[in-house]
Amino acid sequence: MREMKYDVAVIGAGPGGLAAAAAAKKQGAGKVLIIERDTAAGGILQQCIHAGFGLTYFNEELTGPEYAGRFAKRAEEAGAELMTDTMVLKLSEDGSVVCSNPQSGVIRVHAGAVVLAMGCRERTRFNLKIPGTRPAGIYTAGTAQRLINRQNEMVGKKIVILGSGDIGMIMARRMTLEGAQVEAVVEIMSYLAGLTRNKVQCLDDFGIPLLLEHTVTRIVGERRIEGVWIAAVDAHKKPLPETEHFIACDTLLLSVGLLPENELTRAAGIVMSPVTNGPEVNQYMQTSCPAVFACGNVVHVNDLADNVSTESELAGTAAAQYAAGTLPAAEGFAHCLPGRGVRYVCPQHIAVHAGSCPVRLYFRVLSPGGKTNLRAVCGQQILAERTVLRVSPGEMEHLDLDAAELGNQEIRVEAEEAER
Amino acid sequence: MYYSTDIVIIGAGAVGTAIARELSKYHVRVMVVDKRDDVGGDASKSNSSIICSGFDCPPDTLESQLCLSERAMIEQVVKELDVPFRVCGAIMPAVTQQQMDILPHIYEDAYANHVYDVEYVSPEQILKMEPEINPDVLGGLYIPRDAVIDPFLLVVAQAENAAENGVQFLLNTRVVGISVEHGQVQAVETTGGTIRTKYVINAAGLFCDEIAKMVDECDGFVVKPRKGQFFILDKNTPCKTSHIVYPIPTPETRGKLLLQTIHGNMLLGPTAEDLEDKEDHSVTAEELEGVERDCKKLVPNIRVQDTITQYCGLRPNRIPAGFHIGFGKKTQGYFGISGIRSTGISTSLAIAKYVVKQFQDAGVKLERSFTFQPRRTGIEKFSEASDPRRAELIAKNPLYGRVICRCETVTEAEIVEAIHRPVGARTVDAVKRRVRAGTGRCQGGFCGPKVIEILARELRIPASEIEKNLAGSYMLTGQIRGEGEQGNA
Numbered sequence: 031m032r033e034m035k036y037d038v039a040v041i042g043a044g045p046g047g048l049a050a051a052a053a054a055k056k057q058g059a060g061k062v063l064i065i066e067r068d069t070a071a072g073g074i075l076q077q078c079i080h081a082g083f084g085l086t087y088f089n090e091e092l093t094g095p096e097y098a099g100r101f102a103k104r105a106e107e108a109g110a111e112l113m114t115d116t117m118v119l120k121l122s123e124d125g126s127v128v129c130s131n132p133q134s135g136v137i138r139v140h141a142g143a144v145v146l147a148m149g150c151r152e153r154t155r156f157n158l159k160i161p162g163t164r165p166a167g168i169y170t171a172g173t174a175q176r177l178i179n180r181q182n183e184m185v186g187k188k189i190v191i192l193g194s195g196d197i198g199m200i201m202a203r204r205m206t207l208e209g210a211q212v213e214a215v216v217e218i219m220s221y222l223a224g225l226t227r228n229k230v231q232c233l234d235d236f237g238i239p240l241l242l243e244h245t246v247t248r249i250v251g252e253r254r255i256e257g258v259w260i261a262a263v264d265a266h267k268k269p270l271p272e273t274e275h276f277i278a279c280d281t282l283l284l285s286v287g288l289l290p291e292n293e294l295t296r297a298a299g300i301v302m303s304p305v306t307n308g309p310e311v312n313q314y315m316q317t318s319c320p321a322v323f324a325c326g327n328v329v330h331v332n333d334l335a336d337n338v339s340t341e342s343e344l345a346g347t348a349a350a351q352y353a354a355g356t357l358p359a360a361e362g363f364a365h366c367l368p369g370r371g372v373r374y375v376c377p378q379h380i381a382v383h384a385g386s387c388p389v390r391l392y393f394r395v396l397s398p399g400g401k402t403n404l405r406a407v408c409g410q411q412i413l414a415e416r417t418v419l420r421v422s423p424g425e426m427e428h429l430d431l432d433a434a435e436l437g438n439q440e441i442r443v444e445a446e447e448a449e450r
Numbered sequence: 451m452y453y454s455t456d457i458v459i460i461g462a463g464a465v466g467t468a469i470a471r472e473l474s475k476y477h478v479r480v481m482v483v484d485k486r487d488d489v490g491g492d493a494s495k496s497n498s499s500i501i502c503s504g505f506d507c508p509p510d511t512l513e514s515q516l517c518l519s520e521r522a523m524i525e526q527v528v529k530e531l532d533v534p535f536r537v538c539g540a541i542m543p544a545v546t547q548q549q550m551d552i553l554p555h556i557y558e559d560a561y562a563n564h565v566y567d568v569e570y571v572s573p574e575q576i577l578k579m580e581p582e583i584n585p586d587v588l589g590g591l592y593i594p595r596d597a598v599i600d601p602f603l604l605v606v607a608q609a610e611n612a613a614e615n616g617v618q619f620l621l622n623t624r625v626v627g628i629s630v631e632h633g634q635v636q637a638v639e640t641t642g643g644t645i646r647t648k649y650v651i652n653a654a655g656l657f658c659d660e661i662a663k664m665v666d667e668c669d670g671f672v673v674k675p676r677k678g679q680f681f682i683l684d685k686n687t688p689c690k691t692s693h694i695v696y697p698i699p700t701p702e703t704r705g706k707l708l709l710q711t712i713h714g715n716m717l718l719g720p721t722a723e724d725l726e727d728k729e730d731h732s733v734t735a736e737e738l739e740g741v742e743r744d745c746k747k748l749v750p751n752i753r754v755q756d757t758i759t760q761y762c763g764l765r766p767n768r769i770p771a772g773f774h775i776g777f778g779k780k781t782q783g784y785f786g787i788s789g790i791r792s793t794g795i796s797t798s799l800a801i802a803k804y805v806v807k808q809f810q811d812a813g814v815k816l817e818r819s820f821t822f823q824p825r826r827t828g829i830e831k832f833s834e835a836s837d838p839r840r841a842e843l844i845a846k847n848p849l850y851g852r853v854i855c856r857c858e859t860v861t862e863a864e865i866v867e868a869i870h871r872p873v874g875a876r877t878v879d880a881v882k883r884r885v886r887a888g889t890g891r892c893q894g895g896f897c898g899p900k901v902i903e904i905l906a907r908e909l910r911i912p913a914s915e916i917e918k919n920l921a922g923s924y925m926l927t928g929q930i931r932g933e934g935e936q937g938n939a
Contacts, residue, residue: 031841067853117853119840128837132848136841154893156759163732164761166878166918166925170895177899183913183926208930252729253922280927293857296686 031128032137036063037353038346039127039141040110041118041294044073045335046326046342047147048101053346054145055108059353062110063139065129067117071105072098073149074172075335077179080200082227087336097335121146121294125321142353145345146295146309146317146324150331152197153287155249160192162249165256171197171285175204184208186281190258191215192246196224196333196424198285203232205283212238213277216260218245218267221398223285224424225333246282247274255282288331298322305374306330312379313389313433314348314357315341323349330376330392333426337392358383362438369407369442371396373423380441386433391443393428395421399447406431406443413441421445451643455479455618458638458647460625460661463491464605464798465790466653471608472802474615476816481647482609482617483640485624487919488880489609489873491655493794495602495883496763497678498720499711500694501535502796503595506704509562512773516800517793518564521595527799531607532828533600534712540596540694541571541580543587545747549698550588556699557591568593580693582749596694600712601795602883603828606873611826613872615819620645621876622921625654628664628784635665635783649814651785651805656728656766658788667778667786675728675764676791678720679737684891685714687756695748704792706744708752713886716752718745724767733760758891765791773797775804777812785809829867829885833859854904855897857890865901869908876909878902879919902926 037059040047043066051064070076075083078094085091088100105112116131125144130136152170169177169185175197177183189205191198194217202212215233220243222229233240241260247269248259257278261269290308300309301318308329309317315325325345326338351357360381368374375393380386391406391414402421406414406429414431421427429443457473459466462484473480484491501524504517528535544550553570560568571592576583579592613619623642628635628650638645652661656675662668690710697705703722711717721737742754768774768789778784785805790797810816832840832850843850849863868875868884875881878888881901888894888901902925906913917923 031837067856115852117856117859119853119859130840130844130851130853132844132851135844135851136837151892152895154758154895156757156893159735159738159757159760161733161735161738166923169898173895173898177902177926178930181899181903181913182930183899183902184928184930185925186927248732250732252731253918253920254924291856293686 032134034063034137034139036061036139036141038062038143038145038349039139040064040145040147040346041127042066042073042147042149042328043068043071043102043112043114044147044149044326045075045098045101046149046328046338047073047145048098048105049339049342050145050147050325050346050349051110052101052104052108053343054350055110057347057350059350063141064105064110064112065116065118065127065139066112066114069114071102071112071114077176079179080204083335085336086334087339101339118294121298121322123298123319123321142321143349144322145349146322146328147326147342148291148294148328150288150290150327152284153289155284158286160246160249163251165249165251165254167251167255167280168249168282168284171195171201171283174283175201178204178208186210188279189213189281189283190246190277190279191283191285193217193284193286194223194229194240195285195287196228198283199224199228199232201283201285202238203236206236206238213279214239214241216241216244216246218243218263221422222424226422245269249282254280256280258282288327290328290331292328295324295328303374303378306376310378311376312360312363312381313344313377314381315345315377316348316352316381321352323352330374333424337426341392358385364436364439364441366391366441366443368393369444371445372443375443380433380436382433382436382438386436388430389433391429391431392426393443394423394426395445396423398422399445401448403446403448404429404443405446406441408439408441417448452646453481453643454646455481456647457649457651458483458645459651459653460638461491461653461655461658462486462489462609462619462621463494463653463655464601464794465655465787465801466491467605467608467612468798468802469651469653469805470612470617471615472806474612474617475819475822477819478816480612480617481620481645483620483623483625483638483645485622487622487877487917487921488875488883489619489621490602490605490883493655493763493765494605496680496761497601497795498707498709499598499601499717500709500796501597501599502793503565503593504563504796505560505565505568505593506556506699507563507793509559512775513793513797514563516773516797516804519803520797520800523799524597528599528604530824531604531611531826533604533607535597535599536712537595537597538693538710540593540696541576541583541590542593542696542698543576543583543590543748544698545584545586545588547588552698553589553591567595580691580695582689582691582751583695584748584750598694598709598712599795604795606884607826607828609873610871611824614826615822619873625661630665630781633780633782635781649783649785651787653787655790656764658766658786662786662788665778665781665784667781667784669779671768671770671788673766673768673788675725675730676767677723677725677730677762677764679733679741679762680717680719680760681738681741681754681757682759683716683718683753684756684758687716687753689749689751689753690716691749697744697748706741708745708749718742718752718754720763728764731762731764733762759893767791775801776808829864832861832864854900855887855890857892858886860885860887860897862904865904866908869905877917877919878905878925881905
C-alpha cells in the first residue's frame with residue numbers, strides 16, 4: 031500500500047472542499063491534498079449550468095461551473111494538490127484516510143488534519159414510501175440534471191416533478207428548454223421548499239403550475255412510468271381520496287430533500303446530529319474527533335453555494351491551524367440549541383477560550399413567516415438580535431455573536447414572527 | 451430462426467435454473483427460455499431470502515420431503531457455486547397466550563417433518579439470543595438451521611454454471627405455443643423462433659397454468675398471484691436482529707417476518723395478498739403499514755423510517771395447493787411443475803434432483819457427463835476484500851480501483867465482469883442484482899448514470915437502448931445534441 035503524508039487532507043473537491051483547501055494553504059499549511067472521486071474538480075456544480083451562484087460571495091452572478099472554477103483555480107494557485115478518480119474507503123480517528131484509484135491502487139494518506147467535504151445525496155421515492163410500481167423513468171432531479179448536463183442524455187418528454195426543492199424547480203426549466211412538457215410541480219407542504227427566486231425564474235416564467243398541498247399517491251406503469259395519481263392533502267399531509275386524479279407522464283422527477291453524506295463520518299464514530307444528519311461541529315467546523323473538520327453540505331444542507339464557501343474557509347483555516355498545533359484549545363463549550371420556531375442551529379458548539387472571535391450561527395426556521403425577530407438568547411440575556419422582513423424554511427438565516435463573552439452555557443436561537 | 455435441442459425448460463427462475471444445472475451434468479442438450487430480461491423470474495428474486503429447514507411444512511408432503519433434502523445439500527452447493535449463505539437460525543416468539551397455545555402444534559409438525567433440532571426456548575433465552583425481541587415475549591421456538599441466502603445470486607450462479615456446462619439461455623423470449631403431434635411434444639414455439647425438442651419442462655411458476663393449457667395438461671388447477679410486499683432498511687439502522695424472527699403462523703399465512711439479509715440490511719415482510727392480475731407489481735401504503743405494524747409486535751424498536759426500498763414479489767399460488775411435479779398425463783414429453791409457492795428457494799435444488807430421477811424412472815436415457823465442471827466462482831467483491839487484497843485486485847485490473855456505487859462500494863471491474871459473464875447482465879437491474887450497484891441508500895441516484903454508460907460501452911449500443919429491466923423499460927430518450935452540434939449548445 032502506498033503511503034502519503036500531508037498536513038491537511040480534504041475529502042471532496044466540490045465548492046466546499048476547494049475553498050477549504052485554498053484557505054488551509056493561505057493559513058500556511060505546507061502540503062494540502064484534495065481527494066476527489068469524480069474525474070474533475072467542481073463537485074455537483076459541474077452539472078449546475080444555470081446562473082445564480084456567487085451573488086453574495088463575489089457580488090456577481092455566475093454559473094455553477096464558473097463558480098466552482100474560481101475556487102478550483104484558487105486551490106490550485108495556492109498550491110493544493112488534487113487527486114481525482116479516487117474514492118476514500120475509510121477515515122480513521124487519527125486523521126489518516128485510506129483511498130483507492132485505478133492508477134495507484136490503495137493509498138493511505140496520513141494527515142495532520144482532515145476536512146470532510148463530501149456533500150450530500152438526494153432523498154428517493156423509497157424514502158417517501160410512494161406507493162405503486164417500480165418502472166423506469168423515475169429519477170431524482172439531480173440525477174436527471176447530471177444525465178442532461180454532463181452526459182448529454184435526455185431522460186423523458188412528459189414530466190411531473192414531485193417536490194419544490196431548488197434542483198426540482200431548476201430542472202423544470204431545464205426540461206422545458208430541452209423541449210419536454212412539464213405538467214406540474216407537486217409540493218406536499220403549503221409553502222415552497224426552495225428559494226422564491228427559483229419559483230419566479232423557473233416556474234412562473236414558463237407557466238409551469240405549482241400545486242401546493244398536493245402529493246403523488248401512486249406510480250403507474252410496469253416498464254416505463256405511464257403516469258402518476260396525485261391528490262390534495264389535509265392538514266396532516268394525508269391525501270384526500272376525493273381529490274385524486276391521474277396525470278399521464280413518462281418521467282417523474284423527485285426533488286424531495288437532500289441528506290448529508292456521512293458514511294465515512296459515522297464509521298469513524300464521530301458524533302452526529304440527528305436533525306441535520308451531519309456531524310456536530312464547533313465554530314471552527316471541528317467535529318467530535320479533534321483532527322477531523324467538516325464543511326458544506328456534509329454538515330448541513332445549505333441553501334446557497336456561497337454560504338458553503340464561507341463556512342468551508344473557516345474549516346480549512348482551522349484545519350491548518352490544528353495541523354500546525356496553533357488552534358486555540360477550548361477552555362469550555364457553549365452549546366447552541368434550536369429554540370422556538372427554529373429547526374436547527376449550526377455550529378452546535380462554541381469552543382470558549384481567551385480571545386475568541388466573532389461566531390456566525392446559521393439556522394433554519396420551522397415555518398414560513400413575515401417580519402420576524404431572530405434572537406440568540408442565554409436565559410434572559412440577548413446575545414444577538416436581528417429583524418428580517420420574511421423567513422422561509424428553504425432559506426438559511428444567520429446571527430453573529432461575540433464568543434469572547436461566552437462561558438459554558440446554553441444558547442438558544444429563536445425566530446418569532448413580529449405582530450403584523 | 452429455429453433451434454434443435456433435447457429438453458426445453460420454460461422459466462429461468464429458481465426451479466428452472468436448478469433443473470438446468472442438474473441436467474448439465476448429463477449428456478443432453480438443454481435450452482432455457484424466459485420472457486424476462488434476466489434469470490431470476492418473479493418470486494425467485496423477490497422473496498424473504500430464506501433457506502428453510504422445513505420445520506413448518508405441511509407434514510408428509512412432497513414439499514416437506516424436498517425442503518428437508520435441500521437443507522441437507524445446500525451447504526455443499528453454495529460452496530461449489532460461491533453463493534453468499536449464512537446459517538443464522540430463527541426464533542419464533544409467542545407474545546400472547548393464544549400464540550403460546552399454538553407452539554406445541556408447530557413443534558409437533560417440526561417432528562413430523564423430521565426437523566428434530568427445533569427446541570422450546572424461555573423468554574430469558576430468547577431475549578439473550580435476540581435482545582430486540584418484544585420484552586413481553588412469553589416463550590417460543592428456536593429453529594437453529596434456518597438460514598439466509600442471496601436468492602438471486604443462487605439463481606445466477608446456477609445459470610452461469612449451467613451455461614458453462616453447455617446449457618443455452620434464451621431470454622426476452624416468450625413461449626407462444628407447444629407443437630404436439632401424435633400426442634408427443636415436437637417443438638416449443640417462441641417469439642425468438644421455433645425450438646425442436648422431445649421434452650419440455652414447465653417451470654414457468656406464476657404462468658405455469660398458461661403453459662400447461664397449451665398442451666391440455668392444466669386439469670383442474672389454476673395459479674393465482676399471491677403478492678408479498680417487503681421493506682428493506684438501511685444497513686445503518688440501529689435496531690437489527692441477527693436471527694430470523696418468525697411470527698406464529700395462522701391457518702392463512704406464515705405471516706410477516708424480520709431478518710437481516712446476507713448483505714446486512716433488515717428485511718421486513720411479506721404480505722400475503724391474493725390477487726387476480728399476474729402483472730400487478732405495485733406496493734400499497736395500507737399493506738406496507740400492516741407490515742410495519744405486525745413487525746413491531748415482534749421487534750418494537752424496528753425503524754421502518756430507515757427504509758431504503760420497498761418491493762413486492764408474486765408467489766405462484768396454485769389452487770388447489772400442493773407441489774405437483776411429474777410427466778403429463780396426455781402429452782408425451784411434457785413435464786409439469788406447479789404449486790411451488792413459498793418454499794421455492796428452499797426446495798429448488800431438491801426439485802431438480804427429483805425431476806432428473808423422474809426422467810430416469812420414465813426410461814429417459816441420461817448419461818453422466820464426465821466433463822461437468824461443478825465449480826463457479828463469484829465476482830470478487832472489492833467491498834469485502836482486505837486492503838492488501840484490494841491493492842492486488844487493482845494491480846491486476848485497474849478498474850477495481852474505480853468505485854462506481856459509493857453506497858455499496860462496488861467497482862467498475864465488478865460491473866464489467868457482471869456484463870461479460872455467461873448469462874451476463876444486459877440491463878440496469880441485472881447489474882444491480884449481480885453486484886449490488888444501486889442497492890444502497892441512494893438507490894442508484896449516483897451510480898445509475900454511470901452504470902448506463904458502462905452498459906452502453908461494454909455492449910456497444912447507444913445509451914438510449916439501455917433498459918431498466920423488461921423490454922420497453924427504457925432509461926433515456928436519446929442524446930440532446932448530436933456530434934455536430936456539440937460546442938454550440
